Amino acid sequence: MVYRPACVEDLAETLRTAGARGETLAVTGSGSKPGLGPGEAAARLDLTALGGRVEHDPGELLLTAPAAIPLAEITSLLADAGQCLAFEPLSPAAIWGQGEGTLGGTVACALSGPRRPFAGAARDHVLGLAGVTGRGEIFRAGGKVLKNVTGFDLPRLLTGSRGTLAVITELTLKVLPLPPAEATLRLPAATAAGAVRLIAEALMVDGGLTGAAWRDGMVLLRLESTARALPALVAAAQARLPSGELVEGAASRALWAAAACLPAATDAGDSLWRCALPASRAPALAALLPAGAGLTLDWGGALAWLSLPPELAEFDVHAALATAAGREGHAERLRGPAGDIPPRAPLEPGPAALSARLKALFDPAGILSPRAAPGAGA
Incomplete structure (x- = not known):
């Protein structure tokens, strides 16, 4: 079953109906990031028909756009004005070969690229957003200027939430001039x-x-x-x-x-892991890798990309990262066969409890991309 709402009101009604039935939904845009969710669900929620108006104010360095708009369109629009998304989004096409995706998917997955340590992460540039919670409630949060962003910071919370708390329908972002x-x-x-x-x-x-x-x-x-x-x-x-x-x-x-597009340098058959850690611990992680593993560093050393050929697919990246960085490291498998090593390590009790409370608040029926939630197995 595929639901393809044509407007925000249709989306809200779809979510209310699914919640009443307990029908889980895999929240998807263009499907460019299969390794980041949504995983399996009873039905698919296709957001590509949700349109809207693009408002770009070059003088104020502001962009408001529907979440379903292709990222390539936004990149081209900004480039024509001599501007860019400051967090330099990572290319999902380099990892999964399914295109560059949508603006909403980029923010929902928080895919920040090489400029992140110097200009800020995706969440630092999201001033406002609109969406629908798992309860079917339409909401708007944040604003178009920093001084209007008051109260509970929903834009930061929902950036990187991967469609597990709410469905983002519109975004307002701060953009930056292209360097001369x-x-x-x-x-x-x-x-x-x-x-x-x-x-x-x-x-x-x-x-x-x-x-x-x-x-x-x-x-x-x-x-x-x-x-x-x-x-x-x-x-x-x-x-x-x-x-x-x-x-x-x-x-x-x-x-x-x-x-x-650093992951594009890896063989398509390799497992690909993304590991965040203190830059000072990257050499310790490198020393623990088996022969044949590939390692690339970004973010000044604070992001490690590991590529593992098929014969090393069961190497325990979580254990290696825990040894190298303790609780300060986090690893996730973005591509590769399912096996005994989970794609994400289970959350510790404190963060797991907080995550569960947030899920209950925004999506009490647990219908939104349940397999993409923190600690889930997909």
Whole structure:
């Protein structure tokens, strides 16, 4: 069974009816992120027919758009105005090959890319949203200016909730101007430990750094500023760091377009894990990986991408991350065969209780994407 509401009122009625019947719903947009949910359910809730008006105010750096709009349309609209989504969304097409998805799916899954440590996460740029709870209640939260965002911060709560608490129908986001000029330093680093040390040195440079990653034995450091100021920032970084290659302009932008698609470098048959941890613990995680495992770092070392070939699919990434980072690490399998290793580790009692209370408040019948909820098995 597939439900495809044409307006918000239809959506609310669908949710009220499903709640009364106890019918679970897999909340989906374009279906570009199968590894992040919604998992199995009695019926599918297809949101792609929910339209709306796009309002873009370049002068105020504001964008309001329906959640179902394709992300590619938003990216193109902003680029034409010399602007961008500040959190530089990760490309789901690089992971699952199902397209770039929708604006709502990007926010609901909180897919922040390489600029996240420097410009903020997706939730930091969501000023307001509208949606429908699992109870079938239509709501609007936040506003179009920061000073109007008062009370319980629903935009932050629902960013990353993966459709388990409410269905987002509209979003208002703060956007940023595209940087006038950029350059990337490529520095050799044979190990994760060496890469983290280089990145730590680069962070001591005063301003301009907006990307720090490690792949294929090379550290990538992106510097952005005005055309007039950028040479001085590059010179300051080069004075502090070992010698390396300088990549400028369009070539630099191409490097970071590829960095936002880092998982594309893995074999399609590999299991792919996304691990958040303190950057200082990335070398410890690297030391625990078996031969044949692939490791890429982003977010200055605070995000590790692990690729495991089929013969290593049962390697316990959760145990390795717990050893390397303790309670400060979190791992999730985005792609790969189901096996004895769960895609997400169970929540500890405190967070599990809080998550359950939130679920009961927003979706008491438990109908919204139940398998995508924290601690669920899908």
